[in-house]
Amino acid sequence: xxxxxxxxxxxxxxxxxxxxxxxxxxxxxxxxxxxxxxxxxxxxxxxxxxxxxxxxxxxxxxxxxxxxxxxxxxxxxxxxxxxxxxxxxxxxxxxxxxxxxxxxxxxxxxxxxxxxxxxxxxxxxxxxxxxxxxxxxxxxxxxxxxxxxxxxxxxxxxxxxxxxxxxxxxxxxxxxxxxxxxxxxxxxxxxxxxxxxxxxxxxxxxxxxxxxxxxxxxxxxxxxxxxxxxxxxxxxxxxxxxxxxxxxxxxxxxxxxxxxxxxxxxxxxxxxxxxxxxxxxxxxxxxxxxxxxxxxxxxxxxxxxxxxxxxxxxxxxxxxxxxxxxxxxxxxxxxxxxxxxxxxxxxxxxxxxxxxxxxxxxxxxxxxxxxxxxxxxxxxxxxxxxxxxxxxxxxxxxx
Amino acid sequence: xxxxxxxxxxxxxxxxxxxxxxxxxxxxxxxxxxxxxxxxxxxxxxxxxxxxxxxxxxxxxxxxxxxxxxxxxxxxxxxxxxxxxxxxxxxxxxxxxxxxxxxxxxxxxxxxxxxxxxxxxxxxxxxxxxxxxxxxxxxxxxxxxxxxxxxxxxxxxxxxxxxxxxxxxxxxxxxxxxxxxxxxxxxxxxxxxxxxxxxxxxxxxxxxxxxxxxxxxxxxxxxxxxxxxxxxxxxxxxxxxxxxxxxxxxxxxxxxxxx
Numbered sequence: 184x185x186x187x188x189x190x191x192x193x194x195x196x197x198x199x200x201x202x203x204x205x206x207x208x209x210x211x212x213x214x215x216x217x218x219x220x221x222x223x224x225x226x227x228x229x230x231x232x233x234x235x236x237x238x239x240x241x242x243x244x245x246x247x248x249x250x251x252x253x254x255x256x257x258x259x260x261x262x263x264x265x266x267x268x269x270x271x272x273x274x275x276x277x278x279x280x281x282x283x284x285x286x287x288x289x290x291x292x293x294x295x296x297x298x299x300x301x302x303x304x305x306x307x308x309x310x311x312x313x314x315x316x317x318x319x320x321x322x323x324x325x326x327x328x329x330x331x332x333x334x335x336x337x338x339x340x341x342x343x344x345x346x347x348x349x350x351x352x353x354x355x356x357x358x359x360x361x362x363x364x365x366x367x368x369x370x371x372x373x374x375x376x377x378x379x380x381x382x383x384x385x386x387x388x389x390x391x392x393x394x395x396x397x398x399x400x401x402x403x404x405x406x407x408x409x410x411x412x413x414x415x416x417x418x419x420x421x422x423x424x425x426x427x428x429x430x431x432x433x434x435x436x437x438x439x440x441x442x443x444x445x446x447x448x449x450x451x452x453x454x455x456x457x458x459x460x461x462x463x464x465x466x467x468x469x470x471x472x473x474x475x476x477x478x479x480x481x482x483x484x485x486x487x488x489x490x491x492x493x494x495x496x497x498x499x500x501x502x503x504x505x506x507x508x509x510x511x512x513x514x515x516x517x518x519x520x521x522x523x524x525x526x527x528x529x530x531x532x533x534x535x536x537x538x539x540x541x542x543x544x545x546x547x548x549x550x551x552x553x554x555x556x557x558x559x560x561x562x563x564x565x566x567x568x569x570x571x572x573x574x575x576x577x578x579x580x581x582x
Numbered sequence: 583x584x585x586x587x588x589x590x591x592x593x594x595x596x597x598x599x600x601x602x603x604x605x606x607x608x609x610x611x612x613x614x615x616x617x618x619x620x621x622x623x624x625x626x627x628x629x630x631x632x633x634x635x636x637x638x639x640x641x642x643x644x645x646x647x648x649x650x651x652x653x654x655x656x657x658x659x660x661x662x663x664x665x666x667x668x669x670x671x672x673x674x675x676x677x678x679x680x681x682x683x684x685x686x687x688x689x690x691x692x693x694x695x696x697x698x699x700x701x702x703x704x705x706x707x708x709x710x711x712x713x714x715x716x717x718x719x720x721x722x723x724x725x726x727x728x729x730x731x732x733x734x735x736x737x738x739x740x741x742x743x744x745x746x747x748x749x750x751x752x753x754x755x756x757x758x759x760x761x762x763x764x765x766x767x768x769x770x771x772x773x774x775x776x777x778x779x780x781x782x783x784x785x786x787x788x789x790x791x792x793x794x795x796x797x798x799x800x801x802x803x804x805x806x807x808x809x810x811x812x813x814x815x816x817x818x819x820x821x822x823x824x825x826x827x828x829x830x831x832x833x834x835x836x837x838x839x840x841x
Contacts, residue, residue: 189651190774193658197768232770265771 213406274453279406291318319361337368358410381432403556444522451529458536516578523571526561583637620699658769674799681713711758721751
């Protein structure tokens with residue numbers, strides 16, 4: 184893949200038109216956290232028929248399984264650009280909106296689709312895939328970030344036919360608003376906590392003992408509400424336990440890391456393209472000492488570096504699309520390498536865009552400061568840069 | 583119901599537009615082409631009528647090869663098929679020639695209703711609907727901001743300076759629409775994917791039975807003899823309010839015949 188196809192460009196232009204009309208007027212409210220992103224995401228789904236497509240693809244898959252014709256992979260068989268392009272375009276204005284959407288679809292619904300029974304998928308995943316409901320995916324705890332499983336303290340204790348869940352989670356995207364929560368914890372069976380089995384439950388908003396916090400204050404990504412979850416003796420039946428897909432919760436969560444990390448490259452591309460576009464415009468129009476600042480080599484260097492980053496990240500995204508078309512999934516190390524490079528590139532480009540704009544860059548009106556704050560999160564969530572490095576190096580050294 | 587929507591590809595209004603110095607016609611290669619804005623409302627109205635009454639929506643475009651992009655967008659919005667009249671002999675056609683060419687194509691496709699935007703953002707003559715109706719010998723319902731169909735009769739609200747007229751006619755008919763009529767939809771992803779499989783019939787002048795002498799620059803009854811760049815905007819006038827600001831503004835508006 185060298186370029187977006189004509190069909191891709193039509194999708195891109197349609198999304199751009201929708202963003203201009205529906206998202207840009209609300210950017211301030213989104214970035215202050217005053218406007219949660221969910222109604223806009225639902226509007227996006229309705230406008231482009233993404234809800235109907237999800238519903239029909241879900242039903243097709245269910246019917247295929249009934250007749251034994253499905254491979255169970257859940258692949259839509261559609262054009263992968265169709266999910267990548269909205270990510271790229273939306274990240275030009277609101278990476279948080281994409282984060283909220285991606286966590287609900289890719290992580291919460293994705294886990295239920297991979298590991299749930301047909302009944303569990305029908306009960307929880309369908310409404311998430313159509314975005315009728317909002318999902319969260321809860322692993323991280325106050326004492327365990329990068330060491331997510333080792334340090335995990337949330338527990339489920341079997342009592343009769345039920346499990347009693349206790350513990351707390353933090354930095355949970357959509358946590359304050361989620362209707363459906365995919366929750367990871369350890370089976371309390373008396374073994375050493377580090378050796379305990381990881382269980383994955385699906386919880387519903389409003390279950391007795393489940394408390395969802397208000398959004399946490401953070402550096403950026405304000406359009407993606409992040410919160411805490413507190414569970415006190417939450418009783419969950421075995422019908423809420425996800426056991427399919429092979430391996431325990433840890434193995435399935437790692438598969439999600441691949442999806443999530445590859446997705447960050449598309450998000451980074453959006454931020455980089457927008458920062459570059461704004462910077463080029465500014466370099467041509469901002470005049471200093473009787474010349475547009477684009478005539479000065481220090482500014483040219485910034486623009487050239489941004490373009491190099493854009494080309495590299497675009498190539499990573501194109502490669503990922505080609506892999507999807509070929510039915511291949513990147514390894515964890517490949518996804519980590521993509522994410523590491525793309526996240527650093529986006530953060531650097533956005534930071535340099537602020538610098539290129541000078542005082543105006545520090546002002547919200549010129550838009551780049553928000554992208555710089557938002558892009559920083561790419562280096563931290565879905566595994567910090569340091570964790571990506573570990574995964575890449577471990578893979579290299581194990582060959 | 584067989585609905586034909588006339589769609590024109592025009593230079594993007596957001597990019598600078600210019601005329602060619604050799605023949606004073608629009609330089610279509612100089613700017614990105616987009617669907618004429620009012621034609622998007624025409625497409626939407628055609629789709630709404632089809633959804634309410636059944637039938638088929640055909641997009642009809644006369645224009646160069648690159649007008650295919652606009653056809654694809656109309657098909658992605660939900661039109662069923664398209665006819666693309668494309669021939670070098672058509673380049674430079676004026677409204678009279680265009681209406682003749684489209685009449686010939688409509689003779690082939692047949693129609694119960696022809697819908698088009700009230701004017702295009704490039705030439706802005708706004709004459710095509712009237713010329714087409716006259717050539718086809720069917721009623722013209724112009725400047726519609728509401729269309730209703732009941733059996734073989736059509737009623738529109740025609741916008742006027744004082745409100746609207748209710749105009750009724752029998753089908754077949756030609757309707758031109760204004761932007762107040764609806765909110766054009768975005769093409770759905772499914773629609774975009776389906777568009778490439780929808781039939782697009784390409785016709786040349788000879789295929790459509792068009793007399794080449796009646797179209798193109800040579801066959802045009804009108805000619806742009808000269809053109810000039812728009813003069814730069816004049817400086818605005820600042821009225822300082824010294825207790826008589828309101829009166830001064832009223833005076834200014836009256837001098838420009840706004841009030």
